[in-house]
Amino acid sequence: MRSGKRVTTRDIAEQLNLSVSTVGRALAQDSRISVETRHRVEQKAAELGYVGNQAARMMRGASSKVIGLMVPDVGNVFYSTAAHALAQCMSKQGYQVMLCETSDDRDNELAQVKGMIAGQVAGVIVVPTPNPRSESIRLLRQVPHVQFLRTHPELAKQSFGIDDRGVLSEATRHLRDLGHTRIAYLGGLPRLSTGHQRFAGYLDVVGDDHDPDLVAHIPPGASDSARDALARLLDSPNPPSAVVTASVRVTEGVLEELDARRVAVPRELSVVGFGDQPGFGWWGPGLTTMALPVHEVATACSMWLLQRLGDSGRSAPFSSNTGGYLRTRGSTAVPAQRR
Template sequence: MVTIKDIAARLQVSPSTVGRALADDPRISGATKKKVTEVANEMGYVANLAARMMRGISSNLVGLVLPDIRNGFYSTIAHALSTCLQGAGLQLTLSETEDDRMVELHHIRELISANVAGIIIVPTAKPHRDTVRMLKMSPHVQLIRRHAAIGDQWFGIDDTQAIYEATNHLVQLGHRRIGYVGGIDELPTGAARLQGFHKALPRGAKLGSALVQLGAPGSADFGREAARHLLSLAAPPTAIVAGSVQITQGVLEELMAQGVRAPDDISVVGFGDELGFRWWGPGLTTVGLPVSDLATSCGLWFVHQIKQNSFTSAPYTSISPATLIVRGSTRPFVAASKERAGAPLRGAAA
């Protein structure tokens, strides 16, 4: 294995000069750093992470802690961040929590012990106090979800406005009995989206609790179960709004399984614009999310803070707006009601 001493011998300089050059020490000139890097690459030098950690030097790793990479929403974020960080000489390392606070704690502990350059986190609903404590030991930023205990540096989406626009679209089409299937309101995103749903309803509108179904935002199974419940009601909704990507997938699967057609039998507004959503039935009306742009903005800001060594506790918030994409899965209530008056939904329990 090639060592710093080998590189120093080739260049006829001291090992300390090589070490400082590779660590981007400001005491070393740019020309020397360039020459050391070129020779190190030519000789196949690989930095000894353990040795760097013993010297207290941060690695070039940035931890991304998120709920579930199988969700296209989060895989897009991971890809955009990886591309952004790679351009700055940093490498993304991925940790999945499945929204389990103890798993989250384990990952944060391991990342901190590896002297990562920083952590980008989509936190769980109730992070462990030790998770909060350890995050303060490393540069970090929250993405999508925000918890005050973790800090005030956050990149997110205007979740309230996103679901408001989705629900208001149905209200403007004449729908009044609208079902909502979203994430638990213990999560900041879940609470904000539920707020947007209620905000869009006409003044004085009273919805029974059966029309609002809250559960795990990353569970398509919950989406299916919630849709099944809504369709089985004696007075089912004339429209459904979904509050997450995975929930949307579950709702659509249940509608297809029961032979319920959109928009003939029911109008549907999804969340996120996965490729398959565009081709589902008549095309899914959905909330388009600026996921890639959001992640890239977060990554660029994060890199700047690390390179400038300027991380502080000063609040920083960046909120990106969502966009309602209207396709064929929604239509006016009056047109639909003429066909459905007095009849249960196709495939629904009588």
């Protein structure tokens, strides 16, 4: 099937040289259809990526004004901010947003994709899991979609995100310019496109011959793992003088551990965070952090998709990656040995 076209019972019927009514009855497990025919129809339906549209029939056509939004963690301020911006933009154009949480689980992702296709969503904005199932990819290709914040090479060639590499490079360089040489990195898994790019930004500054003991890759959403990683770093024989974080959840875990251990920031440890939710400005001496234009990027993404829905032509591949900016507060200073 060509990209952007939903598979219908007519498509299955044509492939098997059957009537549309026979295919419909077979998919409904009608006993009047032989077991052999039902099996052939089910196999072809799975091969083509067919999903029944019962939800669409219940919605009586309203589905044409529904946009699917797939995110890994609605509790992450990154994604809740984006969802708010997307919903605002879509609402102004008469669309509603269907929010789905994947928990970065590929099976859950597939279930959510099936639900959206069955509901006949007009389009999808997706933050893909690290390794989507081939069926998820096949189904998403049936509907206009755009990748948001993360990317996967087999999904849409259009994406909106943050300049993750540049952001982490700027954050790490701030610490290097202050005189820090032992700068720890706590970020996401490199198998995520965001994790890979952010770690690359850190390496751009510290170099490939960095101390691997200063690096910890944290699973998505695992703030407790971030706390444990920081504890190991602080308890090591040669602890860092500074730490840079590379996700909102990791930043939250780091701040919790610093509070629990009553670490004097920045006298004992300088910290640069990721993202700038309101609490970061109130924390301790005020967190120096990389502020990110998530709201603006989400709005641009939704506007692009709306334009795409009104244009039956195919869109050329492109990616939009917006930079952040360093918001300097009181959590960074020159290292103690240089004072």
